[in-house]
Amino acid sequence: xxxxxxxxxxxxxxxxxxxxxxxxxxxxxxxxxxxxxxxxxxxxxxxxxxxxxxxxxxxxxxxxxxxxxxxxxxxxxxxxxxxxxxxxxxxxxxxxxxxxxxxxxxxxxxxxxxxxxxxxxxxxxxxxxxxxxxxxxxxxxxxxxxxxxxxxxxxxxxxxxxxxxxxxxxxxxxxxxxxxxxxxxxxxxxxxxxxxxxxxxxxxxxxxxxxxxxxxxxxxxxxxxxxxxxxxxxxxxxxxxxxxxxxxxxxxxxxxxxxxxxxxxxxxxxxxxxxxxx
Numbered sequence: 001x002x003x004x005x006x007x008x009x010x011x012x013x014x015x016x017x018x019x020x021x022x023x024x025x026x027x028x029x030x031x032x033x034x035x036x037x038x039x040x041x042x043x044x045x046x047x048x049x050x051x052x053x054x055x056x057x058x059x060x061x062x063x064x065x066x067x068x069x070x071x072x073x074x075x076x077x078x079x080x081x082x083x084x085x086x087x088x089x090x091x092x093x094x095x096x097x098x099x100x101x102x103x104x105x106x107x108x109x110x111x112x113x114x115x116x117x118x119x120x121x122x123x124x125x126x127x128x129x130x131x132x133x134x135x136x137x138x139x140x141x142x143x144x145x146x147x148x149x150x151x152x153x154x155x156x157x158x159x160x161x162x163x164x165x166x167x168x169x170x171x172x173x174x175x176x177x178x179x180x181x182x183x184x185x186x187x188x189x190x191x192x193x194x195x196x197x198x199x200x201x202x203x204x205x206x207x208x209x210x211x212x213x214x215x216x217x218x219x220x221x222x223x224x225x226x227x228x229x230x231x232x233x234x235x236x237x238x239x240x241x242x243x244x245x246x247x248x249x250x251x252x253x254x255x256x257x258x259x260x261x262x263x264x265x266x267x268x269x270x271x272x273x274x275x276x277x278x
Contacts, residue, residue, distance in 0.1 A: 012231050015210055020234035027242040032264055035242050038067040038130055039254035040230065041084065050091060052082045053112045057123060064262070065254045067128030069164070072116055078143060079103040080116040080151070086136065117151055124155045128162075130250075132185070135167035149176045157181040162203055168196055179203075183228070190216060198223055206230065206248060209241055217244060235260050 042056025043049055043063075049056050057068050071084040075098060088094035092110055106113060116131075123129065138144070155161055157177050165171065168184040179201045186193040186207035194216050197205045204220055205212075206228030217227050228248030229241050238257050241249055251257055 016231065016233050016237065019209075019237040019240065022236055022240075024236045024239035025243065026264065027239055029265065031242045031245070032261055035246060035261075036066040036128070036248050037254050037258050037261060038069050038128070038228070038248055038250045039065050040069045040250050040252050041071070042068055043255050044252070046091060050112055052084055052114075054114055054118070054122065057119065057127070060254050060258075061123065061127055063255045063258050065127070065258045067130055067248075068123065069130040069132060069250055070119065071132045071134065073098040073134070074138070074144065075103045075106055076100055077102045078141075078147060080144075080147065081106060082114050082116055082119050120151055120155065125160055128160065129155075130183070130248075131161060131163050133163060133165045133167075133170050135165070135170060138170055138173075145174060145176070148174070158203060164206065168193060171200075171202075183226075186211065194220070197225065204228065204247070206250065209237065209246075212246075214244060217246065221245065232257065 039057075039060040041051035042053065043059040044051040044053075044056045049059065052070055057070075060068060070082050072080045073083045073086065074080055081098065081103070083098060085091070086098060088096045088098075088110060094109070096109060098106065101109065103115065120129070152161065158180055162181055162183045163171070163174065163177070164183045164185050166185045166187065171179075171182040171184075174182075180203040182200075182202045183204055183206055184193045184197055184202060186205060188211065190205075190207055190211045193207075194205055196202075197220070202225065204226035205216075208231055209229035212227060212229050220227050226247040228250055229246050230250035232238055232241055232249050232251045233253045235257075238249065238260060249257065
């Protein structure tokens with residue numbers, strides 16, 4: 001594992017442990033209704049359930065999760081497939097590069113990797129799709145833009161999907177969507193990307209919950225933009241983000257958090273019904 005990735009994972013674990021032990025007030029029901037849980041690459045442990053695969057996405061759909069985040073790579077024959085890495089090394093112990101395989105070769109060698117078309121056909125309109133574009137693999141080609149436009153044409157931008165990227169300038173290449181469809185992902189550059197998102201009238205901004213402070217969050221809301229935070233894994237952290245008014249919660253624990261959300265909603269409904277009877 002690269003040192004930089006190990007450091008990031010250690011940082012996330014440390015921060016998550018801190019916030020998981022910090023008690024938070026239970027949000028009001030209205031707050032629960034306003035937040036949407038998004039499964040980061042589907043429900044996965046990369047052992048029995050592999051990220052960015054149909055079984056991983058089916059699991060969260062069946063649990064009533066609102067949306068999924070997914071990554072796309074491009075094959076040798078210019079087909080977008082749903083996969084995070086440029087090679088199969090991490091998940092399939094293979095050095096094969098996605099960009100050097102045709103779609104048919106990819107599906108033969110790695111049958112778990114779905115095409116973007118397959119994911120859209122299966123989940124479009126029922127799960128909100130947060131589709132992440134990557135600078136290193138997104139070709140600067142009108143052909144690829146047309147391909148993306150055709151695949152997304154059955155869906156409504158913003159209602160059914162958004163496009164995300166760590167590399168905000170990628171959005172300039174996509175000329176067939178309103179700017180509100182684009183969501184930049186911030187790392188340590190939250191203030192800079194916040195200003196860009198406001199200036200370019202994007203749909204909002206997302207990033208690690210530690211770096212989206214309340215001032216930035218409220219600024220985007222005043223401009224009619226939405227906000228998302230990622231790496232939420234615990235009940236206390238979920239409550240913190242809901243109380244802050246975050247719109248989207250990105251998580252690797254979507255099924256667990258969805259069940260917490262449902263339990264609170266049902267409990268509030270039963271309490272309200274009992275109050276009316278009394």
